[in-house]
Amino acid sequence: MIMGMRIPALMSKQGIRSNLGMINQDYVQVLNPRRVGDDNPVKGKEKVVVVMGATGSGKSKLSIDLATHFPNSEIINSDKMQLYQGLDVVTNKISPQDQRGIPHHLLGIATTPHLDVTVSKFCHMATLAADSIVRRRRIPIIVGGSNSYIEALLDDYSTFHSKYECCLLWVDVAMPLLHSFVSDRVDKMVASGLVEEVQELFDPNNGDYSRGIRKAIGVHELDRYFRACTNSKVLRNKLLQEGIAEIKENSCKLACRQLKKILRLQNVKGWNIHRVDATEVFRKKKSKLEAEEAWAKHVIGPSVMIVAHFLSTKTHIQDRPIILKPTSLFRMSLAATVAP
Structure with a gap:
C-alpha cells in the first residue's frame, strides 16, 4: 500500500498509459500544493526526486532502477558517510558496477576523514549538483539515509526549496525483517x-x-x-x-532512528511522502527470482508510476518528455501489475 495512492491488487490496463504520463486519477491523489513533497507544478521550479528509507531497505537499488527507467537522470548522494573517500565496504558505498553507468554526485568526494561535512555544507553542494544537472536538462534523484541532510535541504526557507519541487519516495520494510x-x-x-x-x-x-x-x-x-x-x-x-x-x-538501532525521523517528517511536519512497501521483497529473499518479481510488482512498478505522474505535470521553465527505456525489469513490473 502506498500512502497518497490507491493501487488495487489487480489494476486495469486502462489505468496504465503507454508513456506513463497519464495515470488514472483513481490511483493518483492530487496533493496539497503547500506541502513538502508536492507534485503540482510550481512556477519557476524544476523537479527533483528524493528516495528515502532506513539502512538496507533498498534505496540505492530503487534510485538506480528509476534512473534506468528515466534515462535523463543523475543521482545525488545524501548519505553523510558515503560523502567520504574510503571505507567503501563499511559505508556500503554503491560499486561502479552497480551504478550501471548512471552519473553519481557527492559520492566519495570528502578527502579529510577527520572533519565533519556540516549540514549547511551539504546543502550548498547538493544545490550546486542539482543546478548542474538541470542545466543539462536532466533529472536529479537524491538518495541516502541521512534524513537530517534531507530535512535541511528541503526546508521552506532554503535556497534549494526556492528552486525545486520534490517528489518524495519512502522505501519501507517491516522492521523485524529489515x-x-x-x-x-x-x-x-x-x-x-x-x-x-x-x-x-x-x-x-x-x-x-x-x-x-x-x-x-x-x-x-x-x-x-x-x-x-x-x-x-x-x-x-x-x-x-x-x-x-x-x-x-x-x-x-540506526534503522529504527531513520524510520522514526521519516515518520516525524510525515506526521509532524506534514511532508507528503509516498510510502512504497518492500516487505514482500524481503520475505522472498531466499528465492532470487521471486524477490525480483516482488521488487518489480511492489516497489519499482508503483514508484515509476508516481515519478512519471510527477514529471508529466507541466513545469514553467521547460517541458520534459517522459522517456522510458523498455527494460526487462520495467516490462516485468507492468506484467506483474496487470496480471490477472
Whole structure:
C-alpha cells in the first residue's frame, strides 16, 4: 500500500498509459500544493526526486532502477558517510558496477576523514549538483539515509526549496525483517573485507570516533579488537565477534532512528511522502527470482508510476518528455501489475 495512492491488487490496463504520463486519477491523489513533497507544478521550479528509507531497505537499488527507467537522470548522494573517500565496504558505498553507468554526485568526494561535512555544507553542494544537472536538462534523484541532510535541504526557507519541487519516495520494510537482513549483511561485509578496511584507518594514538568518517558504524566497534595486546587467538576472536555483534546492533538501532525521523517528517511536519512497501521483497529473499518479481510488482512498478505522474505535470521553465527505456525489469513490473 502506498500512502497518497490507491493501487488495487489487480489494476486495469486502462489505468496504465503507454508513456506513463497519464495515470488514472483513481490511483493518483492530487496533493496539497503547500506541502513538502508536492507534485503540482510550481512556477519557476524544476523537479527533483528524493528516495528515502532506513539502512538496507533498498534505496540505492530503487534510485538506480528509476534512473534506468528515466534515462535523463543523475543521482545525488545524501548519505553523510558515503560523502567520504574510503571505507567503501563499511559505508556500503554503491560499486561502479552497480551504478550501471548512471552519473553519481557527492559520492566519495570528502578527502579529510577527520572533519565533519556540516549540514549547511551539504546543502550548498547538493544545490550546486542539482543546478548542474538541470542545466543539462536532466533529472536529479537524491538518495541516502541521512534524513537530517534531507530535512535541511528541503526546508521552506532554503535556497534549494526556492528552486525545486520534490517528489518524495519512502522505501519501507517491516522492521523485524529489515533487522534480520541488516545483520546478515554485516556478515557479508566482514567476508568482503570490513575488518581489514577498518584496520587501515585504525590509529592507536587516536581514540576519538566523534568526527568525520570515523563516526561510521563499523569503525569504533572494532577498537578493542585492534588494541588487544594478546597473542591468544581465542581472546582475539572473542573480541572480534563482540565487535561484529555491536556493529549489527548499532546498524539495527540506526534503522529504527531513520524510520522514526521519516515518520516525524510525515506526521509532524506534514511532508507528503509516498510510502512504497518492500516487505514482500524481503520475505522472498531466499528465492532470487521471486524477490525480483516482488521488487518489480511492489516497489519499482508503483514508484515509476508516481515519478512519471510527477514529471508529466507541466513545469514553467521547460517541458520534459517522459522517456522510458523498455527494460526487462520495467516490462516485468507492468506484467506483474496487470496480471490477472
